[in-house]
Amino acid sequence: MVCRRRALLCCVLLVAGLAVVATPTVARPPPQPVSGFGGFDGGTYAPGEYPPSDATNVSVDVAVHANGTSVWTERATLTNSDTAAAFRSNDSLRRAVVAHWFDDRFDRETTHLASRVANDTLVVTYRLGGVVTRGVGGGVLFAPFADYRNDYYPGAADVTIHAPEGYRVVSHPDEMRAVERDTLRWGADGHSAGVSPGLVTFAPAGAALPSARADLAVLAAYGPATVGVGLAWALLFGLPLGLVLSGGVRLVRDDRRTVRRVALATPLLVGLVVAVAQYPATGSTTGGAFGRVAFSLGVPVALVVALLGLGIHGVARRHAP
Numbered sequence: 391m392v393c394r395r396r397a398l399l400c401c402v403l404l405v406a407g408l409a410v411v412a413t414p415t416v417a418r419p420p421p422q423p424v425s426g427f428g429g430f431d432g433g434t435y436a437p438g439e440y441p442p443s444d445a446t447n448v449s450v451d452v453a454v455h456a457n458g459t460s461v462w463t464e465r466a467t468l469t470n471s472d473t474a475a476a477f478r479s480n481d482s483l484r485r486a487v488v489a490h491w492f493d494d495r496f497d498r499e500t501t502h503l504a505s506r507v508a509n510d511t512l513v514v515t516y517r518l519g520g521v522v523t524r525g526v527g528g529g530v531l532f533a534p535f536a537d538y539r540n541d542y543y544p545g546a547a548d549v550t551i552h553a554p555e556g557y558r559v560v561s562h563p564d565e566m567r568a569v570e571r572d573t574l575r576w577g578a579d580g581h582s583a584g585v586s587p588g589l590v591t592f593a594p595a596g597a598a599l600p601s602a603r604a605d606l607a608v609l610a611a612y613g614p615a616t617v618g619v620g621l622a623w624a625l626l627f628g629l630p631l632g633l634v635l636s637g638g639v640r641l642v643r644d645d646r647r648t649v650r651r652v653a654l655a656t657p658l659l660v661g662l663v664v665a666v667a668q669y670p671a672t673g674s675t676t677g678g679a680f681g682r683v684a685f686s687l688g689v690p691v692a693l694v695v696a697l698l699g700l701g702i703h704g705v706a707r708r709h710a711p
Contacts, residue, residue, distance in 0.1 A: 418540045421584050424577075425450050425547040426492045426514065427466040440483060443470035445512075448547040454532050454592065456554040458522045462495070464514045464547075474510040488514055496521065496534045496542075525607030528597065530554055532590040533611065537673030541584025544577030551576070557592040560604040571595070587672040612670035620665030628657025630692045633699025640706035 422428070430445035445466035453461040468474045477484040488505040492514050500516035507513070521534035532551070535542040553559055553572035562568065565583040566576040574590065576582075591604035636653035639645075665671075 419538070421541040421543055422538065423545040423547070424535075424542050424549055425464055425466075425545065426495060427464060427547070428545060430466065430491070440476040440480075440487075441470050441472040443468040443473035445469070446546070447511075448545075450544075450547050450549045452549070452551045454522055454530065454552060454554050454590075456522075456524055456528075456530050456557065456592075458519060458524065460518050460522055460532065460534070462500075462516055462518055464492075465511055467511050469510075471510050474507055474512070477512060478507040484512075488512075492516055497537055498534075523607055523611040525603070525610040527599075527603040527606050528594050529560070529600075529603035529605070529607035530557060530592040531604070531607040531611050532592070533587065533672070535585055536587035536589060538586065541586045542588060543584030544582050547577050549576040550574070551590060553592045556595055558595045558600070560591045560593045560600050562590045563588050566590070587670075589670070589672075608670050612672060615673075616665050616669045616671040619668050619671040620661035623664040624657040624661030626688055626692050627695075628660035630695035630699055631660065632656030633696055634702060637699050637702030637706055640703060641709070644706070 425448050427445045427448045430443075446469055447465070447467040449465045451463040451465075453463075455461070468477075477487070484505055484507070489503065492500060492503055494500065495516070495518055498518055498520050500518055503514070503516045505512065505514045518534065521532060523531040523533070525531070530553075551566070551574040558571045559568050559574060562574055563585040565585050565588075566574045569575050572592075572595070589608065591607060593600035593603040597603060632653045632655075635656050636649045639652050640649045
C-alpha cells in the first residue's frame with residue numbers, strides 16, 4: 391500500500407510539473423517603428439495619387455505634460471520635391487495622407503492633428519492621451535510603448551523626449567540617453583535599439599525622494615493590473631494545481647485540515663509569485679498572457695489539470711484507511 395501511494399505521489403508531482411510547463415504562450419507581433427513616417431517609403435502610402443517619395447531626416451519631438459497629455463511633433467524631409475509641392479498646394483490631399491498615417495498612434499487615437507510643409511519638410515503635430523500617469527507625490531510616468539507586446543524602435547528617427555515643465559528625468563530605458571536633467575535622446579549617437587515596455591518616469595525638480603515619487607506613479611498606472619494578473623493566474627492555474635497537490639498530500643496523509651490548507655495556499659502562492667514576477671504588469675504583459683488566444687489555450691490545460699486533481703482525490707478517498 392505504501393509503495394502504491396508513493397508511486398501515485400510521484401505521478402502527482404509529474405502532473406504538477408507538466409501543468410507549469412504546459413502554460414500556453416502566444417507569438418509576439420513584429421517590432422514597430424516609433425515614428426509615423428515609418429511607413430513612408432516610395433509609392434506605398436495612401437490615399438490619393440501624387441509623386442512617390444521617401445522620407446529622410448526623420449525626427450520625433452515629444453513634450454510630456456503633467457496633466458496627462460503629450461504633444462508630439464514629427465518631421466521628415468521628402469526626397470521628391472514634387473511630392474512636397476503636391477502636399478503644399480493641396481491641403482485636402484495632405485490632410486488625408488497625414489490622417490492615414492497619424493490618426494492612430496500606439497493603438498490610441500490622436501487629437502488636434504495638424505500638418506504643414508516647410509520647404510521639402512512635412513511637419514505633423516498631434517496630441518496623444520492615455521500615455522501619461524501622475525501618481526501620489528507628483529511623480530509622472532510616460533508609457534506610450536508599454537501596451538505593445540514587442541519592441542518599439544526609433545529606426546532612422548531621432549527621438550527627443552522632454553520632461554514636464556519643472557520636472558526632471560528619474561528613470562528611463564538603457565536604450566535612451568539623458569542629455570539634460572529634463573531631456574532624453576533616442577536613436578541618435580547609435581542609441582537605436584528597441585524598448586519594451588520602455589517606461590520613463592519624472593519627478594518634480596528639487597523634490598525629495600524622486601525615485602519614490604516616480605515609483606508611486608508606476609504603481610498608480612500598473613498596480614491594479616498587476617493584481618489582476620496575479621488573480622487570473624491564481625484562478626486559472628492555481629486552483630487546478632491546488633487540487634493536484636492537495637490530492638497528493640491526501641495520498642500520503644489523510645488529514646483534512648492539511649489538505650484544505652494546501653488547496654487554498656497553492657492558488658494564493660501562485661498568484662503572489664506571478665504578481666511579483668510580472669510587476670509592473672503593462673499592457674504588453676496582460677495582452678500576451680490573457681488575450682483570446684492565450685485563454686483558448688490555457689482553459690483546456692486548466693480543465694485537464696483540474697480533472698486530474700479530482701481523480702487523484704478520488705483515488706486517495708478509495709485508499710483511505
